[in-house]
Amino acid sequence: MMALRGSPTYISLRWRLFCGLRRQIGLLMLLLHAMNMVGGQIRYSIPEEMKKGSVIGNVAQDLGLDLKRLHSGRARIVTGENVHYTELKTDKGILVVNERIDREQLCGDITPCSFSFEVILENPMELHRITVEVLDINDHAPVFPNKDKPISFEISESAVVGVQFPLQNYVLSPNDNFILKQHANPDGSKYVEMVLQKPLDREQRPHLSLKLIAVDGGTPQRSGTVNIDVTVLDANDNAPVFNQSVYKASVMENTMRGTNIITVNATDADSGSNGVIVYSLSKMKGSAADIFSIDENTGTISVSGQIDYEKDRKYEVRVEARDQGGLTGTSKVVLDVIDVNDNAPVINIMSLSSSLSEDSRPGTTIAILNVKDADSEKNGQIKCSIDGKHPFKIESSLTNYYNLVSDQHFDRESVSEYNITITATDFGTPPLCSSTKLHLKISDVNDNAPFFDKSSYSAQITENNSPGISIFAVSARDSDWNQNARISYLLEDTQVSGSPVSTYVSLNSETGVLSAVRSFDYEQIKQLQLVVKAQDGGSPPLSSNVTVKILIQDQNDNPPQVLYPVQTGGSLVAEMVPRSADVGYLVTKVVAVDVDSGQNAWLSYKLQKATDRALFEVGLQNGEIRTIRQVTDKDAVKQRLTVIVEDNGQPSRSATVIVNVAVADSFPEVLSEFTDFTQDKEYNDNLTFYLVLALAVVSFLFITCLVVIISVKIYRWRQSRILCHSNLPVIPYYPPRYSDTLGTGTLQHVYNYEVCRTTDSRKSDCKFGRAGSQNVLIMDPSSTGTMQRMQSETSILDETRLSFRGEKLETSGKYFCHRIRKKTEPLTSGVDDLFKFKPFLTFALLINIQ
Template identity: 60%
Template structure:
């Protein structure tokens, strides 16, 4: 049996079905795709935590997981018994409620509380008198419950059953004929209870009837039933109600005792009755969530054995004594900071065991957080983002979920969820300054560190890893990357060349900071480099112009007064600042008492009155010096003529020119001659020393190698010559090889086309003369043989 709507499905199955039994096809009934259960990680969620069914994802079936006993799951007073659970699907999250009704089967036989019932009945009991007996109990319901009672034998009693308030039936014995104690003191009966199942089940109880002596009045309760409502938090020992019965008899027959009639052990544990007063008190603890109604019977019995019974119904009313229970069903503990509003963070289930308003639960979270709660099904809440997240402002949130019921006073419970916000690359690097300025002294060394730029990124991890680059741009025909470079990791800027203030006074570069995100974000900063001047340029004299060909002279008349402006030295310095501040002073002059130079303006003026004794030709040397550290200077020569007429000046400076030319030429030739003589002297000394060293080395090598050579034998001059000259030639050409060992020394004469070669045996035994057409010299010339092997450790040569 199945009933379903869009999000709810209802099935009915008999109880006691074995494990694996089919309950329902959830895929077909919910209209889902067959693969949705697998891809959505479908699972069953029950609020109680105990699952009697399970989900077969592959087939899409709900099957029995654990045997279900309706009598254990539900009270016999309940007409229907069912279990409910939810099926949860993810990606996206979906919920479906499923209710399985458990149908009763006739698996329990009727059973009486006691195996034997003993009744004491007075013989004076009139025909039609009724005597209550224990009714049988059957946990099954409906037709499977108790349907009929029968009695055997039926000589004196018959059975009468009557439905009572709540559930079950009253079973009474009805006296059919007068009892006679003198004839029968004990009667034995059997009562059988039969249910309506198929097949039918039954249970029996033995009745022992003891016939008492006459007691013709039985106790009578003022009411047939008592009904009260008691809160479940009633204190232990509290008085619930007092039952009262009266008896018209007197003495012992009128003394009434109250007790429970055929009740269960659970009732006896919960309640107690005073046998004398009939006060019923609470002996245990009531729990509305466990049982809402307690029913039992009270018997009033006199001394003569006559009794009456009344039914007591105690209804337990609910109080707000259970806090809501929060169950986390799904939770994402990490969210990217670009999650859109409405992103589901968690799904929770809230249950309260109380009833009505006490069981109505409202769920909430702190409104200051960027999250809110949504409810799609009863008792189910989703926590979703309510606004945009920013990890740089808040990297982690603690969401406290508060569940509060509707009781008075309300009860609540909380659960804290920790949500971390993961970083995305949403912040570009930011330089500490938009513009940097660095001062660099010119003539710096290449690879000099100039400036360290720094950028910060509010992101995290690789998104905050910054690299630095220089953006190339044209600077007077050159790229900025040819001037400076930057360390991509540290942001340190280095010079690539030496700067010259006179050519480049300043320049700017654009530095780009780029993070490691995907895609990367960048920002730029401008770095201005100011080149600072050094005193690396000497002053340059612009006037007077120095020429080497003709003589330029300033003329001063003899009538010039003191302070007469003779000339002005004009100089410039390409440096800047104090390195370009120039000062002038007179270094030397023909007559230092006649002229002076202005230290600041370079003006040459007369110091005194010019006289006739002053020479016509005056030569001044002016030094121009800058103010740098160290200072640099330049000199200029100025010719001054003291005369009143131009011809006088011309004649004087013409001689001056010739003398100057002559002196210049003479000086040049003297210097040249001295240089030539010095060069020749040095060359001669070197040549002599080289020859001496060479000869000394040859002699040293000769003596060192010839210590073991034998003495060459003397050959008399009358030795015959093959050439017919009658004398031995005085020139001997031979090859000499000498070693430290005399036995290995060797000397042989080498023959040439124009000489006679004399071969000499070092042993001195023989000689071999040969022809020679030339005269000989008695001197001996030794020539080294470079082809001799090193292993001979000797010396070869010509003599």
């Protein structure tokens, strides 16, 4: 059975077909969405008058999205003129009715009736278009404009059969004179006219009362009624007739007010006042009544308002010609509006990222733009471009939507921000354009390590500095920004002379200032080499190292030190010069060093004092002591020279050394003179203090232990007398450092001694020393009086072991010791041997000064 239009079966069948079509469209849109992830388009169809909250469709399912994506992408509806009718439930992914939809109010006579809007998602950006078609339901009954006021017609009784009176879709109540005739417009719309089918006779029936019923095609059908009053006029039996049933004309949308468009013409066969025609416009919809006007006398239609192609592209105007007798003729005027490029493109920014990471890949979407042009055809076609040379490009996504994407990699250190001007231009003549400006900042990524101003640093600091003093500062820079460019300075953990570098210097982590932790001593350490690391605050942090060399500058803080002649406190060193020495004879050489460096270690030697200044001189640079004249017999045997050694520092420091020279040809002569040789004693204040302190301590200990010592000594003396036998003589007690001697032999008592030790002799009687030159006399009061012959030839020292004897000299109060002979040889030969090597032998004379 065929379903009738308007019946429930027909509506159900239509709904099922539409649902099937919607599923096919949904599948197609899902396929398109899979091919292009930047956007999709779906279409729903719903009947009008749905309740608020009714589900239109499952957007998440139809777009292939899950609910988490809708929530994280902050899905929302943007643009569109009728978006208030719908609402997107992101928690359920469905689209629901937000407001009652009246198709007649929304679209009027436009078929099909639909509205569209876009859904946008972020992170990443996606754009989807949704179209909702509103299906008509039979929810309105026909309504007459003035249902309480009947329609009145004044018809001449001479009206010819077949004359038409325009009406809407009506059903006329049964009568003998009028019938309804339906006509169709070219656009498909229909209208109804009431046609006179039987001549009127005013005399028989001056008034006709009819009822007009309007019935719609819905299910159930709805209707409305109105009364029609027909008045039959007298004797004007010819109505005006237009020469064309339809007039057509074109008008530019920018036509000025008052411009004539077209003139219609109608004629009336009557004469006199019944033939006078008046023109008027009727049945004008919308804003046409404000745009067009007609001269009632000439029938010229002119522009009286603003024509806008974007609002109405065609106007249909009914022109009515009425004679004086009330007869009318109608005609239709169709006015086509010609588009003019009078609208520039409009750019709307739908979504914009104000900043972009510099490590973003090419193709990253920065902004989504909606560009529209209200003009048509070429006037409405748009192209978008970017002004200037920028690393961006424009890509088209959906209709009238464009994406601004990156075209290459960014480097914030080169360009930190962009001012982008996007221009939209249509293809009209002349073309119109509009532009918008976008400001984009490039956010920093920690992709640059800090770098120092120099490849290596070198600094100097003078020794004996104050701890904590600043040495110098290192400086590093980072091309990144903000936290990524915040630099911290660190000392690498290295060793300097076996100690951590942090025990020598410290580093300010913020300023890079190196400070001394301790006071430096050039003589201990001459330079420091350390490594400084500059590290930024990025994540992960980047760093770089630089080598820093700190040179310790010397100060003249050390006086010269005399290495030779050796000053041994109570000992005297004497250089022996023969009386036959010529001019320039090398007596000895003063050897000194200075632990400072550079000029501070340059030494000069000067003769400060001398017994005879005319006899000796000192080399300024080498410290050599030489004779400046021939030595004579008149020169004193004992010569005392004071040599001062100065460095070249500022201020200079000095040291003095006393050189004793013996001018003699024989050793006995030297001995006879040097027994009475006195030497100056220099005391140090600090030494005196310590000696006094030590004396007090020793005195206390001595008093405490005196009784014990005497008892022990008496006991040992008694034991020694018991143990002494054979050829060991019984001797009185002596201090353990000394031994008794008995004279033997034929030589004088002063030169001939045998050594006899007691059981208490614990210290060696012999001391061996080496002098700096070949002829040296050494006097040592700390020994028991031992003299040793020193020769440069080591073979002489290895020939025999020497025996020594000592005797207390009552006249001089001194002890001295000298070599006499081998134990098996006569003393005389031993004395002679002492002078065989003159002046090339070295003699040591040790004298105990009491």
